[in-house]
Amino acid sequence: xxxxxxxxxxxxxQDAVRSIERSNLRRLGCEFVDxxxxxGRILAEDVTARYDxxxxxxxxxxxxxxxxxxxxxxxxxxxxxxxxxxxxEMGEKPVEMGKGGAVKVSTGSALPKGANAVVMLEYAKELxxxxxxxxxxxxxxxxxxxxxxxxxxxxxxxxxxILQPQDIGILASLGYERIKVLRKPKVVIISTGxxxxxxxxxxxxxxxxxxxxxxxxxAVRFYGCEPMLYGIVKDRFEDLxxxxxxxxxxxxxxxxxxxxxxxxxxxVPEVVKSVGRIMFHGISIKPGMPTAFGVIDGKPILMxxxxxxxxxxxxxxxxxxxxxxxxGVRIVKRRGEVVKAKLKRRxxxxxxxxxxxxxxxxxxxxxPLMTSGSGILTSTIKxxxxxxxxxxxxxxxxxxxxxxxxxxxIVSSEDVPLSDHPYQRL
Amino acid sequence: xxxxxxxxxxxxxQDAVRSIERSNLRRLGCEFVDxxxxxGRILAEDVTARYDxxxxxxxxxxxxxxxxxxxxxxxxxxxxxxxxxxxxEMGEKPVEMGKGGAVKVSTGSALPKGANAVVMLEYAKELxxxxxxxxxxxxxxxxxxxxxxxxxxxxxxxxxxILQPQDIGILASLGYERIKVLRKPKVVIISTGxxxxxxxxxxxxxxxxxxxxxxxxxAVRFYGCEPMLYGIVKDRFEDLxxxxxxxxxxxxxxxxxxxxxxxxxxxVPEVVKSVGRIMFHGISIKPGMPTAFGVIDGKPILMxxxxxxxxxxxxxxxxxxxxxxxxGVRIVKRRGEVVKAKLKRRxxxxxxxxxxxxxxxxxxxxxPLMTSGSGILTSTIKxxxxxxxxxxxxxxxxxxxxxxxxxxxIVSSEDVPLSDHPYQRL
Numbered sequence: 001x002x003x004x005x006x007x008x009x010x011x012x013x014q015d016a017v018r019s020i021e022r023s024n025l026r027r028l029g030c031e032f033v034d035x036x037x038x039x040g041r042i043l044a045e046d047v048t049a050r051y052d053x054x055x056x057x058x059x060x061x062x063x064x065x066x067x068x069x070x071x072x073x074x075x076x077x078x079x080x081x082x083x084x085x086x087x088x089e090m091g092e093k094p095v096e097m098g099k100g101g102a103v104k105v106s107t108g109s110a111l112p113k114g115a116n117a118v119v120m121l122e123y124a125k126e127l128x129x130x131x132x133x134x135x136x137x138x139x140x141x142x143x144x145x146x147x148x149x150x151x152x153x154x155x156x157x158x159x160x161x162i163l164q165p166q167d168i169g170i171l172a173s174l175g176y177e178r179i180k181v182l183r184k185p186k187v188v189i190i191s192t193g194x195x196x197x198x199x200x201x202x203x204x205x206x207x208x209x210x211x212x213x214x215x216x217x218x219a220v221r222f223y224g225c226e227p228m229l230y231g232i233v234k235d236r237f238e239d240l241x242x243x244x245x246x247x248x249x250x251x252x253x254x255x256x257x258x259x260x261x262x263x264x265x266x267x268v269p270e271v272v273k274s275v276g277r278i279m280f281h282g283i284s285i286k287p288g289m290p291t292a293f294g295v296i297d298g299k300p301i302l303m304x305x306x307x308x309x310x311x312x313x314x315x316x317x318x319x320x321x322x323x324x325x326x327x328g329v330r331i332v333k334r335r336g337e338v339v340k341a342k343l344k345r346r347x348x349x350x351x352x353x354x355x356x357x358x359x360x361x362x363x364x365x366x367x368p369l370m371t372s373g374s375g376i377l378t379s380t381i382k383x384x385x386x387x388x389x390x391x392x393x394x395x396x397x398x399x400x401x402x403x404x405x406x407x408x409x410i411v412s413s414e415d416v417p418l419s420d421h422p423y424q425r426l
Numbered sequence: 427x428x429x430x431x432x433x434x435x436x437x438x439x440q441d442a443v444r445s446i447e448r449s450n451l452r453r454l455g456c457e458f459v460d461x462x463x464x465x466g467r468i469l470a471e472d473v474t475a476r477y478d479x480x481x482x483x484x485x486x487x488x489x490x491x492x493x494x495x496x497x498x499x500x501x502x503x504x505x506x507x508x509x510x511x512x513x514x515e516m517g518e519k520p521v522e523m524g525k526g527g528a529v530k531v532s533t534g535s536a537l538p539k540g541a542n543a544v545v546m547l548e549y550a551k552e553l554x555x556x557x558x559x560x561x562x563x564x565x566x567x568x569x570x571x572x573x574x575x576x577x578x579x580x581x582x583x584x585x586x587x588i589l590q591p592q593d594i595g596i597l598a599s600l601g602y603e604r605i606k607v608l609r610k611p612k613v614v615i616i617s618t619g620x621x622x623x624x625x626x627x628x629x630x631x632x633x634x635x636x637x638x639x640x641x642x643x644x645a646v647r648f649y650g651c652e653p654m655l656y657g658i659v660k661d662r663f664e665d666l667x668x669x670x671x672x673x674x675x676x677x678x679x680x681x682x683x684x685x686x687x688x689x690x691x692x693x694v695p696e697v698v699k700s701v702g703r704i705m706f707h708g709i710s711i712k713p714g715m716p717t718a719f720g721v722i723d724g725k726p727i728l729m730x731x732x733x734x735x736x737x738x739x740x741x742x743x744x745x746x747x748x749x750x751x752x753x754g755v756r757i758v759k760r761r762g763e764v765v766k767a768k769l770k771r772r773x774x775x776x777x778x779x780x781x782x783x784x785x786x787x788x789x790x791x792x793x794p795l796m797t798s799g800s801g802i803l804t805s806t807i808k809x810x811x812x813x814x815x816x817x818x819x820x821x822x823x824x825x826x827x828x829x830x831x832x833x834x835x836i837v838s839s840e841d842v843p844l845s846d847h848p849y850q851r852l
Contacts, residue, residue, distance in 0.1 A: 012778075012817065013780050013817070035625075035640060036640055036643050036644060039644035039647065039648070040648075051629065054634075055629055055631075055634075056631040056632065058632075062689075088632070089620065089691070090619065090620060090621040090632075090691075091619065091620035091621030091622070091632055091633055092620070092632050093630070093631060093632050094631060094632060106689070108621060108634075109632070110631050110632035164644075165641045165642070165643075165644035165645040165648065165738070166641055166734070166738060168640050168641055168643070168644045169637040169638060169640055169641030169734055170637065171637075171640070172625050172635055172636070172637035172639075172640040172641070173634065173635050173637035174635075175625070175626075175629070175635060177625055177626055193516070193517065194515065194516065194517035194518075195516040195517030195534060196517070199461075199598050199601070199603055200601075200603055203477065203481055203601070204519070205481075205482040205519060205520060205536050206482065206484075206514070206516075206517055206518050206519050206520060206535070206536035207517055208480075208481075208534075208599065209598055209599050209600075209601060210598070211595040211596065211597075211598035211599035212595060213598075214461060214462055214594050214595055214597075214598040215591045215592055215594055215595030215598070216591070217462050217591075217594070218462060218465035218466075218590075218591040218594045219591040221465065222465070222466075222591065263532070265515070265516075284778060284779045284780060284817065285779060285780045285781070285782065286775070286776070286779050286780070286781045286782070287782065288782070307802075308592070308595055308802060308806065309782075309784065309802070309806065312591070312592060313782045313812075334762065336760065337763075349712070350712070352710060353710045353711065353712050354439050354710060354711045354712070355711070355712045356711065356712070356713065356714070356735075356739045358735065376733075376734060376735070380734065380735065386739075391438065391439070391710065
């Protein structure tokens, strides 16, 4: 704590953040929303697979479904000759076939009943109603078995995850139409000051348009919250108390603008003290020193300076912490950020092709995901980043440091360093 | 161009992007929206100040408004003694005073008529109905003159700017209730494939739920566009053509999913060719090779693979370029990104205080803004970044390389390198 003009003492940023983290706040409730409206929201329950994925045995290649045992011993010079009994296109019901039969299939086609493997197109030749097979296949070769990727009942997305577009795709593929997420925090914004005019009122000498509340309205929306403008309140104790009490009733978070300094008309912290608790008033930042934070009835109230830049700095510095406290979810890195990581395994690629490899990024390391054949769903969930291999390279080596583009927000419900928000990088 | 299995030729990423940039697309129209709904939108007209800012002469400090000439020669030992004739608080109409008078004022108070300067509180002493002044002030000292920051008619925000919360504050302070922005592009998403079930339909062997369209719906929204799900269309030429023609009529951009490979049921590019123009089909990326782009009736159509990861990669790689082409605005860096910059001037700060300094970032350099006294509005518009000076330092030196947190998207309507989007960093 440092003494200074006007303020008896000022909290350091660290103390201020700690006092937000230690304050006793009500947790947010939940709601069900349509999955397309759930993107960017915080998942409020574990999501389990409602059925196996894939939910039927299917071909992993274009080719001919066969009974594997019929192909044993087949070779270029001594092909197995099978009877072509039909075709199953993607989306069609599986046909039935007996031993000695073959059915033409595409990637994703349901495996015909009686078949247990698929021979790739390039190792077979169609001749009228027969197919020559030039290579043996083992049982279940080139088949994605039912439940191979995910079994019914498996947890596929965890509570606390911030839902991304790919998660919404997964929810759809599992048949979820609505999903339980945390409510959007309702943030009530109160402007204070006798000098303020409402937008649209005629200008008067001595008065200025209340602009901060519109600025904060938009800033609050950027954080995925639901802002609400309370309007302008005069610098009168009673008026301020009524407004703040009403706002606390309506909102999950209350923000006041102005009236936080130490002049005779700076009444906001005093009012909050009369109905709740002030956690700190005055903080060692510039601009934004006369910023305060309090709790009324288990709900947070952030008191910001009326000077526009101080208002925005105080907001950007402290609001993310209030949000973390309220939701229990702390964003450590944002989707779209690029981070450096050391590769845990070599990733090959073809020269001349720009290759996008899904990786799991953690603590400075990137683990490339195996994505061949099946496992599409699970690999999409596990991946949180993409490594882009440029056309001029043939892959990256194990141990190489590469750029990872994050494809989901990285969250933590544990304590993480205060460096989690851009304004707090230093 | 490289030859490969299935595709006669594939465009390089560079060629693909160039062909989007060179395509002949209709520009988006404009609309008026409430300023709070304009945040994140692209400004469609230059915004001019409707009045001077400040719009009245006002005090820049707490103190006593005086007629400057009355204080000439004043000193600690020989104070000027002026008659206290009143007080103007912030928001009050200015009073009138004559020569030899003094009026108590606060920062932001309207300057009383007859006064032309303000003596700071610390150089004055109030004694009953008189004030002793211990220091002379020059005419207009400690006064923010009307129009000092911005003159009526000045351009304050330029067409093409992506509006940020601070801009919305500025628009409010200038009395704008609604503002002209580019329309949100309407993006119609068509799913194709006989194997697709609608979300909510009962599972069948051989079929899978259409999940990509829900994923893209959300991804499209992240780009500030308005997505619309057309639904599922079977792999039939007529059906596809009807769907695409209808979508092109409704939307500003059309996206199709699936049916872009070279199988007998991959009809989408062929359909597009029959009603418009294919700019490329097949691109040197993995996954996502069977991606195509075309133009129908001056509107872009992006044809994506039905494989979820390929679908998302193709989208993230190409959609930003389609958007840039449509809006004429290219985002070079995003708000919230941290960039390194060399300081053009020293910025001092006080030890123990975390200091946030507005800077103008350009081409690797950061120019700190002068923010004392007036110029609040203009400095807020000019600043596009914040440098945070930690508590342990007393400022940064000229030439030092520092982190700049961007507080607005950096846009360019000129040609910039293709490295502008995260997926294209390499």
